[in-house]
Amino acid sequence: MIKKTGYVLFAFFFYLFRLLPINRQKVFFVATHDDSEEGNIGIVADAIKNQFPSMKMVYLTKKDGIRRPFSFFFGKAFHMATASVIFLDNEFMPMAYMKFNKNVKVVQLWHGTGTIKKFGLDSDTGEVKRLAKKANENINTIMPGYTHMQKAQPITFAHYILAYCEMFKRDIGRLFDCYKRLDEMPLGSGALATSTYPIDREFVASQLGFSKITLNSLDSVSDRDYAIESLSALSLIMMHLSRFSEEIILWCTGEFNFIELDDSYSTGSSIMPQKKNPDVAELVRGKCPRVYGDLMTLLTVMKGIPLAYNKDMQEDKEALFDGLDTALLSLQTFNGMIKTMKVKKDNMKKSASGGFTNATDVADYLVKKGMAFRSAHEVVGRIVLYCIDKDIAIDDLTLKEFKEFSPIFEEDIYKAIDLLTCVEERSVIGGPSSSSVKMQIEFLEKFIKTNKENLSCLK
Secondary structure (H helix, E strand, C coil), rough: HHHHHHCCCCCCCHHHHCCCCCEEEEEEEEECCCCCCCCCEEEEEHHHHHHCCCCEEEEEEEECCCCCHHHHHHCCCCCHEEEEEEEEEECCCHHHHHCCCCCCEEEEECCCHHHHHHHHHHHHHCCHHHHHHHHHCCCCCCCEECCCCCCEEEEEHHHHHHHHHHHHHHHHHHHHHHHHCEEEEECCCCCCCCCCCCCCCCHHHHHHHCCCCCCCHHHHHHHHHHHHHHHHHHHHHHHHHHHHHHHHHHHHCCCCEEEEEEEHCCCHHHHHHCEEEHHHHHHHHHHHHHHHHHHHHHHHHCCCCCCCCCCHHHHHHHHHHHHHHHHHHHHHHHHEEEEEEEECCHHHHHHHHHCCCCCCCCCCCHCCCCCCCCHHHHHHHHHHHHHHHHCCHHHHHHHHHHHHCCCCCCCCHHHHCHHHHHCCCCCCCCCCCHHHHHHHHHHHHHHHHHHHHHHHHHH
């Protein structure tokens, strides 16, 4: 709570000083991870100094903090608010409470080679956590579930969202699994056959933060399966994002009208003023094949290469980094879209009430009364045809009409086919009932916590 208060206070002074004009000759560096001359910030600062000697450079380092309150809350906030460019090497939590002028450039350098690691971090603060919040908000939001794009059974929006959470959980697991094979140091392999000098590879590995060394020098210089595996994991992430994007696009249509995207994640038409296009969802869907292409590029490059190193293999950099950048950008943008979208609960429930989504529950009712399911299926089929002919829902049938199809029907049929009952009766683990959904959310929250702890253990 104390830390959060400090973050908010820094942001307050930032906004106060943002009223002042931007200094085009000022660069602000947030070097809270590594403030050494050899670190990312140090190298960038040195390059700027050499090319633009007139630039004023201000640093926020590990030494700066609330122990020096005046300098931190006034001085650093002032310089950050009036700088034209901001570089940071990891994270600076007050920035979560800030919005920057559109003319200010903010550049994230990260640290080391931690892009894969940052995907894991995003699971705590990004997509998975965002979806968990949406699920909590929509435990009782009834909507139709589909098979073959046909209305099938009533479920809840929370249940729907949690399905994607499970997909993203597996994606995160695959990234962690990739990291195990990435965390091997190849240094000391030489061109292909190591060295005649008495080097200590294990000591170097420990100094650089690797958990182990590669055990064969030929393999160390000649394979790129770790990059291919990473791109494969990223391709699966993009596939899940693309599927979700397709759902968002459908839900935005007038035919569904389940959600409304925020204006910042959609646009109007150049000639049709009534339109609101789901641009971000379409862009993310379009980025998916790009990452597939990166994966296929590297697979194709590597398929016919003999041991050991060959120049073809330098193509790995462009493919890997493009896949990483594309997936990360897609995740970040998708997060914002999910966070700001409006769920039209009434429309979802209205849609679920049509299409005979409770037909299966009529059959289940008859089975529980002693009828064989095959016979119950036939009875319900005749009921549905009758309702289609009359242009009514099953709920609209009178008890007399029900009994014309089977004398088993009693007054309790109306409770059995109520949409809420249809959902709540499916309390099996994994189902859409509120008790089952709450259990799924609980497991999800445990996953997020565990995932965060696992990240802290990575070097």
